[in-house]
Amino acid sequence: MAREPDGVGAEAPRARRADARRNVEAILDAAVACLTRDPDASVVDIAAAAGVGRVTLYGHFKTRAELIDAALVRTLQGADRILETTDTTGDPAEALTRLVASSWQIVHQFRNVLLAAHRELPAERIRGVHDRVVRRIQSLLERGQRGGVFRKDLPKRWMVTTVLSLMHAAAEDVAAARLKVDQVPGLITATLLAAFTAPGAVVPAPAPAHDARSRASSARSA
Amino acid sequence: MAREPDGVGAEAPRARRADARRNVEAILDAAVACLTRDPDASVVDIAAAAGVGRVTLYGHFKTRAELIDAALVRTLQGADRILETTDTTGDPAEALTRLVASSWQIVHQFRNVLLAAHRELPAERIRGVHDRVVRRIQSLLERGQRGGVFRKDLPKRWMVTTVLSLMHAAAEDVAAARLKVDQVPGLITATLLAAFTAPGAVVPAPAPAHDARSRASSARSA
DNA sequence: CTCATTTAGTACAGAGGTGTTCGAGTTGTA
DNA sequence: TACAACTCGAACACCTCTGTACTAAATGAG
Numbered sequence: 484m485a486r487e488p489d490g491v492g493a494e495a496p497r498a499r500r501a502d503a504r505r506n507v508e509a510i511l512d513a514a515v516a517c518l519t520r521d522p523d524a525s526v527v528d529i530a531a532a533a534g535v536g537r538v539t540l541y542g543h544f545k546t547r548a549e550l551i552d553a554a555l556v557r558t559l560q561g562a563d564r565i566l567e568t569t570d571t572t573g574d575p576a577e578a579l580t581r582l583v584a585s586s587w588q589i590v591h592q593f594r595n596v597l598l599a600a601h602r603e604l605p606a607e608r609i610r611g612v613h614d615r616v617v618r619r620i621q622s623l624l625e626r627g628q629r630g631g632v633f634r635k636d637l638p639k640r641w642m643v644t645t646v647l648s649l650m651h652a653a654a655e656d657v658a659a660a661r662l663k664v665d666q667v668p669g670l671i672t673a674t675l676l677a678a679f680t681a682p683g684a685v686v687p688a689p690a691p692a693h694d695a696r697s698r699a700s701s702a703r704s705a
Numbered sequence: 706m707a708r709e710p711d712g713v714g715a716e717a718p719r720a721r722r723a724d725a726r727r728n729v730e731a732i733l734d735a736a737v738a739c740l741t742r743d744p745d746a747s748v749v750d751i752a753a754a755a756g757v758g759r760v761t762l763y764g765h766f767k768t769r770a771e772l773i774d775a776a777l778v779r780t781l782q783g784a785d786r787i788l789e790t791t792d793t794t795g796d797p798a799e800a801l802t803r804l805v806a807s808s809w810q811i812v813h814q815f816r817n818v819l820l821a822a823h824r825e826l827p828a829e830r831i832r833g834v835h836d837r838v839v840r841r842i843q844s845l846l847e848r849g850q851r852g853g854v855f856r857k858d859l860p861k862r863w864m865v866t867t868v869l870s871l872m873h874a875a876a877e878d879v880a881a882a883r884l885k886v887d888q889v890p891g892l893i894t895a896t897l898l899a900a901f902t903a904p905g906a907v908v909p910a911p912a913p914a915h916d917a918r919s920r921a922s923s924a925r926s927a
Numbered sequence: 928c929t930c931a932t933t934t935a936g937t938a939c940a941g942a943g944g945t946g947t948t949c950g951a952g953t954t955g956t957a
Numbered sequence: 958t959a960c961a962a963c964t965c966g967a968a969c970a971c972c973t974c975t976g977t978a979c980t981a982a983a984t985g986a987g
Binding site (some may be wrong): 525 | 944945954955956
Binding site for chain 2 (some may be wrong): 684
């Protein structure tokens with residue numbers, strides 16, 4: 484029921500005072516920041532980082548889980564907003580390259596938030612929050628399948644899993660200093676394009692990865 | 706499965722107060738079992754499951770971390786023992802198929818133990834424990850590269866990461882009931898074989914995945 | 928058989944976290 | 958201005974977990 488002109492409809496009841504709303508925002512910002520630093524950050528840490536009292540925080544979020552859920556939702560909404568400006572039209576292989584380039588940034592940046600969510604929230608909730616992102620990937624993959632660019636002998640779900648899995652694994656490797664950030668998108672793309680080639684077909688050469696990664700399809704409302 | 710919570714047993718085949726030795730084994734078994742069920746299992750749970758007092762457990766493992774480390778090592782040793790009996794000779798693609806089939810079982814079964822370890826132990830320790838397994842995969846990949854079966858344009862580390870990552874992701878999906886156990890090895894293999902095909906080359910058809918997964922190549926100790 | 932090892936059980940000490948209550952002060956909004 | 962919404966800080970209650978100390982009993986090994 485939250486009709487927000489800002490597109491990003493968090494469940495923000497409108498009867499709240501301005502300072503309350505401001506604090507909620509500060510708390511969510513702090514939550515994302517703290518959890519990014521330490522997935523086990525306590526409510527105390529987050530409240531302090533937000534510059535509010537712990538009790539105030541509990542006034543807005545009944546439990547720690549609820550807070551983390553909200554932080555996760557906010558993160559995923561930001562991600563979706565970025566993916567929204569990524570051009571997924573044209574050649575599916577090149578589109579996948581662009582999509583990976585954009586997604587990877589987000590996955591890498593917020594991996595610890597996701598980790599925190601994994602520890603606090605039920606798995607299906609996390610999956611649910613990812614729904615929009617998953618659907619974006621899936622629809623691109625389907626388009627590629629229809630166009631004969633991607634193989635059709637693997638379940639769509641598995642292909643999506645593959646995409647997400649490689650991005651997360653790369654994030655892990657970067658965190659462990661086994662990979663450098665710059666090389667990651669190229670590796671993921673090169674791997675995925677081959678992985679999604681049908682047996683009997685020729686693996687395409689990876690796209691040159693030129694910089695045109697966003698060509699916003701003229702943002703409409705949201 | 707060796708020891709059940711049973712109170713005090715009465716058997717002593719070994720030297721050095723078989724009493725103690727047996728308890729250590731029971732504790733490790735219980736640790737693996739408990740952590741498999743719940744990665745956050747406490748020392749209390751594990752001691753109870755092992756049928757020993759909590760204090761006894763602390764007599765053998767100074768801290769919880771040390772216990773989890775030992776459980777992890779034991780798990781990985783078991784894994785390595787299984788992989789040791791897996792035939793990694795012959796056509797690299799088929800060998801990879803066999804290796805995946807064997808590894809997948811282990812990854813799937815003990816994913817929660819690994820998760821527990823991730824929460825308690827430093828990342829490099831975990832990497833260290835995986836060393837032998839990683840090296841097995843890597844040497845197979847290298848052999849495939851030399852034989853012209855696998856592409857050479859990706860870092861070896863990344864290829865290993867890809868293998869592990871897909872197995873873990875599949876384990877996740879199975880746990881979430883999005884995939885069935887039986888179809889997983891086929892999916893992973895089909896994905897990997899394509900992923901490791903060089904651009905410009907033709908993706909091979911996946912091997913029929915018949916059951917011959919162990920045929921110990923060269924007799925070593927066992 | 929005898930003794931050192933090992934165990935169980937209980938109790939204690941401490942740390943850290945979550946969530947609540949309360950009264951009093953502040954600040955937005957009407 | 959007046960009132961309700963909001964915040965603050967501290968204290969409180971409660972929980973779970975880790976790790977240690979002590980004593981009395983059992984059990985294996987020589």
